[in-house]
Amino acid sequence: MRVAIMTDETGWHTRQLQAALRQRGAQGRCVDLADCHIDTTAAWHGLQIPGFGRGLPDAVLVRGIAGGSFEQVTRRLGVLHALRELGVPVYNDARAIERSVDKSMTSLLLHAAGVSAPPTWALEDVALARRIVLREMAAGHALVLKPLFGSQGKGLVLIGDPARHGPQARPALPPLESGYGRLAYLQRFIPPQAEPGHDWRVMVVGGRAIAAMRRISAHWVHNVAQGARCEAAALTPALALLAEQAAAALQMDYAGVDIMPGPAGAAGGPDALQVLEVNGVAAWQGLQRVTPFPIARALVDDLLDRRCAGLATASPVQRCA
Structure with missing residues (x-):
């Protein structure tokens, strides 16, 4: 299996994914979507993916998409759309990424699915x-x-x-x-229920919540990039259920779901929890530091065992059907 890891930067996450792929006897090659081309003269499928010659990867795992102009981002997502239409499993595919990148669409889909979220x-x-x-x-x-x-x-x-x-x-x-x-x-705004305030990041893979952490900060913004610290958190049934519902509402292979304790208090039931955001290209380095669960291996196992099941016996024509 040759897997394209779509990323605009290499580092800890891509090394984790490549190691997990090697453990499964697969190869992971990092590819920047900005370097992928549409060329209808180059091959029957009309794409040029660096490192794959005239062929296509067996699967694609999306780790990052570089920002750019509206036209550039549209074309990069178009490559992911094309790969999916050509029968290549894309994890998460462009449709799921578009749903999560556009916060208004995320909110609309969560509301339509009855998932608890702030007005x-x-x-x-x-x-x-x-x-x-x-x-x-x-x-x-x-x-x-x-x-x-x-x-x-x-x-x-x-x-x-x-x-x-x-x-x-x-x-x-x-x-x-x-x-x-x-x-x-x-x-x-959901005011903090304690000082310092916190939220939860829950990782969902293949429809199942696998790990959680608390992000704690004296500031009202709880992102790790804004200085929040991470600590291990129990993956309670209420957290797992809400995160899984959020990922399902956006039809995601994997997702990082940000959840706040709602106005009813952190000790309340499911109605006391509120989904803030659903991340379709979720980082997990902070989460991995506080949990022994092998997150990269879970992602790779789900990609290969669920999304790529039966791929080895499918012909190119069948894969494009």
């Missing part, structure tokens, strides 16, 4: 967004403004009453021209 608004009407902020503040709620395509806790702004929600809160909606694409993606 959310995504709109281009700035006047209406300001009215929503005022209405929520009048009801005692703060809001979090997020970039629609943001990650790692960057660009988050807490909007609320500084006297009630802390000195980090801003009393009004900031300009949306810079960093937000003239679009307001607003989510009701």
Whole structure:
């Protein structure tokens, strides 16, 4: 088995995946989607994937997609779409990644599936967004403004009453021209239930929650990239169920699901937990530090045993059907 690991940077994660693939007798080659081409003169399938000659990889594991212009990102995702249509298992495929990268689509799909999540608004009407902020503040709620395509806790702004929600809160909606694409993606703020506050990152692989950690921070943003520290956490039935429901709602092979203790308190039942985000290209280095569960091996096993089952006996025509 020759597996393309799609990534814009090599490092700890790609080494973990390559080692896990070797343990299964497979080969993992790192490929940047920016280096993949559409060339209808080069091969019957019309793609050029570096390191695979005129052929195609047996499977693709998506670890990272570099940012770029709208056109560049569209073409890179187009390569993943094409690989899927050509019968190559793509893990996660472009459709799942698109659902998770677009936070508004994530919120909509979670809501449609009945998955517990904070009230959310995504709109281009700035006047209406300001009215929503005022209405929520009048009801005692703060809001979090997020970039629609943001990650790692960057660009988050807490909007609320500084006297009630802390000195980090801003009393009004900031300009949306810079960093937000003239679009307001607003989510009701969940105040911390303890000091310091925390959330959970739960890893779901093949529809099953496999490991969890708590991310603890004195700041209201709990991303590790923003200084939160990780500690081991029990994967309770309530956490596992909610994370699995979130991954299923977005039809993901694997996902990192961020969950907050809701207003009812951290000790409450499933209704007390709220899904904040679902990550379709989830990092797991912080989680691996606090759990003995071999996460890379779980990803590779699920890819090879579930997604690639029967692949060895399928002809190229069957794989393209």
